[in-house]
Amino acid sequence: TFPKRIKVNNIDELGIISSSINQLTDRIEYAADYARSIGKGELSEEYKADFANDAIAKAIMEMQVKLKSNAEKDHLRAWRTEGMAKFANILQENKDGIESLCYEVICNLVKYIKGNQGAFYVTETNDGGSEFLSVKGVYAYERENFLDIELEKGEGLIGECWKEGETVILTEIPDDYFLITSGLGDALPKCVIILPLRYNDEILGVIELASFKELSEEEIEFLEELGTAIAGTLSSTRVSVQTKNLLSSSRKMQEEMRSQEEMMKQNIEEMKATQDTYEDRESAYIQEIEKLKGKL
Secondary structure, eight states, X not given: OOOOOOOOOOOSHHHHHHHHHHHHHHHHHHHHHHHHHHHTTOOSOOOOGGGTTSHHHHHHHHHHHHHHHHHXXXXXXXXXXXXXXXXXXXXXXXXXXXXXXXXXXXHHHHHHTTOSEEEXXXXXXXXXXXEEEEEEEEEXXXXXXXXXXXXXXXXXXXXXXXXXXXXEEESSOOTTHHHHHOOOOSSOOSEEEEEEEEETTEEEEEEEEXXXXXXXXXXXXXXXXXXXXXXXXXXXXXXXXXXXXXXXXXXXXXXXXXXXXXXXXXXXXXXXXXXXXXXXHHHHHHHHHHHHHHHO
């Protein structure tokens, strides 16, 4: 319970004491109100500058800083847990096709980190047996600019990430970065992260993300952890697609063999029918010859 304000009539010693008591009461009332606002979760409010050096004010502000830090940590933990669950569902629902998997992952990933653009590169092998990176999914890019992109190992920052297998984080973006290695557009982002997708010591792809805000350490850790899960799904999807292609080729070959077998059976039957016709004719000729001999 706060005392009522003391009316100060004189500036004598008693008046000075009364004025000090009034000021102290004001400061304690303000501290109490501020503490109540913190209790309601209003952790961003700033303490009144005139009272900030009070002992009780410093204690309350220290508590506010700790509560705010704990709240941010709780938020990041919840954000990370929710993100891993969200992408686990996305990976599960799109594990039957490379293109659909890459597109859904990159679109949702850019949105989840509140980024701006992204590209999903996957390793492939050409007819000569050489590996290269090709784009399988993009978000907020001009798609036609990426259809023919093929990067060799060590080519540009993306190819270098593939070669070294290490995450690349850029916060100072060169003016010519997009002209050489990306194609994100005219505006330079504040942060670019290039993430290798490693599975069993093999780099299966690379994800490139650009944002107009810098990513926190927690966000980068989340992306690296998620990258492992994405790489595992990419590997299983690739095996699944290859298996489907082999099964499809096998069925097609079986159908062709059945078709050829049917044709061969048909040809044999036709040849047999032709042979039977020749035999009938030969038998008729022999009978005619025998008749002629009998007449002679």
